[in-house]
Amino acid sequence: METLPDETLDLFEKPAKATIASFLPSGHPQVTPVWADYDGTHLLVATNKGTRKHENVQHDPRVTVTIIDPDDYYRYVEVRGEVEKMPEEGALEFTDQQAQRYWGVDEYPYDRELPRVLLHISPERVVSKSLGSPERNHS
Amino acid sequence: METLPDETLDLFEKPAKATIASFLPSGHPQVTPVWADYDGTHLLVATNKGTRKHENVQHDPRVTVTIIDPDDYYRYVEVRGEVEKMPEEGALEFTDQQAQRYWGVDEYPYDRELPRVLLHISPERVVSKSLGSPERNHS
Numbered sequence: 528m529e530t531l532p533d534e535t536l537d538l539f540e541k542p543a544k545a546t547i548a549s550f551l552p553s554g555h556p557q558v559t560p561v562w563a564d565y566d567g568t569h570l571l572v573a574t575n576k577g578t579r580k581h582e583n584v585q586h587d588p589r590v591t592v593t594i595i596d597p598d599d600y601y602r603y604v605e606v607r608g609e610v611e612k613m614p615e616e617g618a619l620e621f622t623d624q625q626a627q628r629y630w631g632v633d634e635y636p637y638d639r640e641l642p643r644v645l646l647h648i649s650p651e652r653v654v655s656k657s658l659g660s661p662e663r664n665h666s
Numbered sequence: 667m668e669t670l671p672d673e674t675l676d677l678f679e680k681p682a683k684a685t686i687a688s689f690l691p692s693g694h695p696q697v698t699p700v701w702a703d704y705d706g707t708h709l710l711v712a713t714n715k716g717t718r719k720h721e722n723v724q725h726d727p728r729v730t731v732t733i734i735d736p737d738d739y740y741r742y743v744e745v746r747g748e749v750e751k752m753p754e755e756g757a758l759e760f761t762d763q764q765a766q767r768y769w770g771v772d773e774y775p776y777d778r779e780l781p782r783v784l785l786h787i788s789p790e791r792v793v794s795k796s797l798g799s800p801e802r803n804h805s
Contacts, residue, residue, distance in 0.1 A: 542739075544734050548687045548695040548697050554728075555730065556689075557744070558744055559732070560732075591697045593697040595683050600683040601699070603699050605697055607694050
C-alpha cells in the first residue's frame with residue numbers, strides 16, 4: 528500500500544472530476560467520471576449498486592483513478608490500486624458531502640432510494656506529474 | 667468501427683484534457699492526460715516514441731479515451747477502441763496544432779527533437795452521457 532504525496536492532496540479539494548478505470552467483462556477498460564476523496568489510507572469513490580463499474584470491480588478489483596488539475600492541464604495524479612472493500616455504509620453520506628462541496632446543495636439529488644456502495648481503494652502505485660504549461664513556466 | 671455522435675464533437679473544441687487508458691505489462695490500466703482530436707474516422711493522440719503508453723499500445727492496442735466537459739462535470743464521452751496505426755508522420759504537426767489551440771503558442775515547446783508518433787484510434791464503442799448538475803437542471 529502506498530501513501531499519496533502531500534503535493535497531490537489539493538487535487539481532492541479542487542473542483543476537479545476524477546475518472547475511474549475498471550475492467551469490463553471483455554477486459555477492455557471502462558473509464559468514467561466520479562467524485563473521489565482520500566482519507567489518508569484509501570481512495571473513496573461511491574457508486575450505485577449494480578452499475579457497470581460496480582459489476583466490473585466485483586469481477587476484477589483492479590482500478591486506476593486519475594485526477595487532472597483543472598488549473599494546470601499538465602499536472603495530474605494517477606493512482607493504481609485495488610478495491611479492498613465496498614460497504615453500503617457511508618456511501619450516501621459520502622455522496623452528500625461531495626454534492627455539498629462541489630454543487631453547494633445539501634443533498635445529492637439523484638437516485639437516493641437506490642442502494643449505493645462506497646469503494647475503498649488501496650493505492651498500490653501513485654504517479655504524479657507536473658510539467659507545467661508554457662504560460663506557467665514563463666510567469 | 668463507430669462514428670462519434672454530433673453532440674459529443676464540441677468536447678474536442680473545448681479546453682478539455684482527455685485521458686487515455688492503455689494496458690501496462692502487468693495488465694493494470696495506465697490512465698494519463700493527453701490531447702485528443704477526431705478526424706471524423708479516428709481519434710488522434712500524439713505521444714513521444716518510447717513512452718510508457720507507446721510501449722503499452724505496441725503490446726496491446728486496446729485503449730479507452732475519455733473527455734469530461736469542463737463546463738459540466740456530469741457530461742462526458744468515453745471512446746473504447748484500438749490503435750490501428752501510429753505513424754511518425756503528422757505527429758509533431760498535430761501537437762503544434764493542439765498547442766496553438768489550447769496554449770496560444772506557435773509551437774509545442776517540449777521535446778521537439780524526440781521522435782513522436784500519432785496514434786490513430788478506431789472507435790469500437792462510444793458512450794456519451796449528460797446527467798447535468800443540479801444548477802443546470804434548475805436553470
